[in-house]
Amino acid sequence: MRVHQSDTNAAAESELHITNPADGTSVGSIAKTGEAEIRETIQRAREAFPGWRGTSAGERGQMLRAAGRALAEREAEVAELHRRETGKDLEGALGGVRAAVDTLLQYSELAPVHRGKSLLGSGTSLDVMRPEPRGVAAIVTPWNDPVAVSAGLLGAALAMGNTVVHKPSERCPHLGVLLGEILAEHFPHGVLSTVTGGAREGEVLVGSAEVDLVAHVGSTHAGERIARSVALTGAHLVRENGGNDALIVDSGVPVQWAAEQAAIGAFTNAGQICTSVERIFVHRDIAADFIDALAAEAQRWDAEERVPPLVDDRMRDEVHEQVRSAMDRGARARVGGVVPEGPGSRYPATVLEACTPDMAVMREETFGPVAPVMIVDDFAEALERAAADEYGLSASVLTPSLGHAHAAIDRLAVGTVKINNVFGGAPGGAAQPRGRSGAGFGYGPELLDEMSTVKVVHLEPVPE
CATH class of the missing domain: 3.40.309.10 (Aldehyde Dehydrogenase; Chain A, domain 2)
Structure with missing residues (x-):
């Protein structure tokens, strides 16, 4: 069968082709997620949110802990793919996977004890500040430390009761899909999903009006584009972008x-x-x-x-x-x-x-x-x-x-x-970047605050 050039170009535009940076050999090709499928994935996350929010923090922590242990069991496989797709040396790749496991376990323990605040009201009333999940989180992660960074953002978002749609970098999509498959198995359907693609697919995801929270780690150029999209939807934005340190x-x-x-x-x-x-x-x-x-x-x-x-x-x-x-x-x-x-x-x-x-x-x-x-x-x-x-x-x-x-x-x-x-x-520090480097806590215990919102509650008895 003769393949027309237009067909070849269309296939190229719908796929991500990855080569090993060390020797130029092919790692493989992976299809980009289409716009309709991205929107369907967001909708599934929206539908899963009430049930996931209603799951106790302790149960969410147990599932996150199981996901972290599953990642630990497959660390060699994940690290090898990390090496082939990004060029990171195997020792460094394995260190990144182990850091990811530690982070998932950390958030599985921290989220159930994440506290609100009690306020001093009258003697007959109850006043509290109650943390609640924000809703559907769109998480866009980089290629330079993809497993550890992704685990931090995904872990904090899930532990606080958000559902997540994750788009890994187009430079390591196979790694992002594998990570998603390992983790998602331990959560209810729709709670954690992975989509693939480049800037266009990312814009569809973060620009959706059905997304309540966007977290991005990556280049300043991409982060500023995301900020402009999110300004139109009103979603909460956390971003750690480039630096000139x-x-x-x-x-x-x-x-x-x-x-x-x-x-x-x-x-x-x-x-x-x-x-x-x-x-x-x-x-x-x-x-x-x-x-x-x-x-x-x-x-x-x-x-x-x-x-x-x-x-x-x-x-x-x-x-x-x-x-x-x-x-x-x-x-x-x-x-x-x-x-x-x-x-x-x-x-x-x-x-x-x-x-x-x-x-x-x-x-x-x-x-x-x-x-x-x-x-x-x-x-x-x-x-x-x-x-x-x-x-x-x-x-x-x-x-x-x-x-x-x-x-x-x-x-x-x-x-x-x-x-x-x-x-x-x-360990445990959480910095806030400034200027063109972004805004918000991107890691540490304070990331749980970014992944949640606060409701003030005032409760009084009915008068006798």
């Missing part, structure tokens, strides 16, 4: 340690972490030695093959374009900055020196293993330049000065400030 390297710190911290922040998972170090401001007193040490770290990371591939060629092209643009404007690549030959979408750990604030690598999220460095005269200048940003996700400061640390905590308008450890932090 600064690292300040103050004088007086051990140079080798500072370079190691910068490398961890910029190169871990090939820089594909929303809180990766995106721009570095180093004090002139130690700049030369720091850049030398950071370049050596980048070479070591590449030699030890610690930098995984970027998620696909499109992402690598975007990263390289920012690097090329910076070099056209006067930046110099001490290490990296060249697209390697061969299959896959690898990009080397790259250190750029002589960077200036007008360069895209200093103004925008690069989302690749790139460490752009700008030299500053003192800590005050570093703090001023770090604070001059439209984003507000996180920032890191390496300094021996307690006064400088306090100044950074006070001045940097970000959700998280990390002092002397680029990825440090106790």
Whole structure:
């Protein structure tokens, strides 16, 4: 049978084709969910909501716990698919799955003890603030840590009594479908569903008037599009989007340690972490030695093959374009900055020196293993330049000065400030991003507040 080009194009537009970022081999194709089916899925979630809301918090927690244990039993299968579809190394993928299991178990325990508040009224009345589920939740998740992030949002929403329609990233749809199949088996029909697709399918989902809550983790561009859609429906929106996270390297710190911290922040998972170090401001007193040490770290990371591939060629092209643009404007690549030959979408750990604030690598999220460095005269200048940003996700400061640390905590308008450890932090924290990075608590116990709404109740007896 002869296949017409128009038929081929139609098939391509209705499917997602995924290749392994490590070697370019095919992972497979998966059909996008059609608009009518997305709306039917939302309607099923709407119909399931009254029953799920009426299920006690303890019972919901038991089901969520069973789902978490089921995921743990299949961690190797999920991690392997994660590796093939996103390029994450197997150890990191397995760590993400285990973090997802821990998160599901955490919310299974936290939600049943999530408390409202009692209010001080008259002696003959009862006044309380009662948390209630919001309704149907549309949850849109990313590809860079897809299992752990999805588990957090899905777990919190389900535990609080919402029904969920989940759209995983179009860059890892097979993984999202597998996760949905594993979890959904432990909930009543319609309580948890998965749809697939790209931006168009996502817009159908989040723009539905039948959706009461939208939670999104992903790019700023996508998040701002979602915010415009949700503004028309009135749904509650939680979003954690991109960042342009600064690292300040103050004088007086051990140079080798500072370079190691910068490398961890910029190169871990090939820089594909929303809180990766995106721009570095180093004090002139130690700049030369720091850049030398950071370049050596980048070479070591590449030699030890610690930098995984970027998620696909499109992402690598975007990263390289920012690097090329910076070099056209006067930046110099001490290490990296060249697209390697061969299959896959690898990009080397790259250190750029002589960077200036007008360069895209200093103004925008690069989302690749790139460490752009700008030299500053003192800590005050570093703090001023770090604070001059439209984003507000996180920032890191390496300094021996307690006064400088306090100044950074006070001045940097970000959700998280990390002092002397680029990825440090106790468990259970819940930050609120600012600016173009989003809004609302995206994780931690406080996410349960985002997934619920509060009703004030005043109760008095009938007069005798």
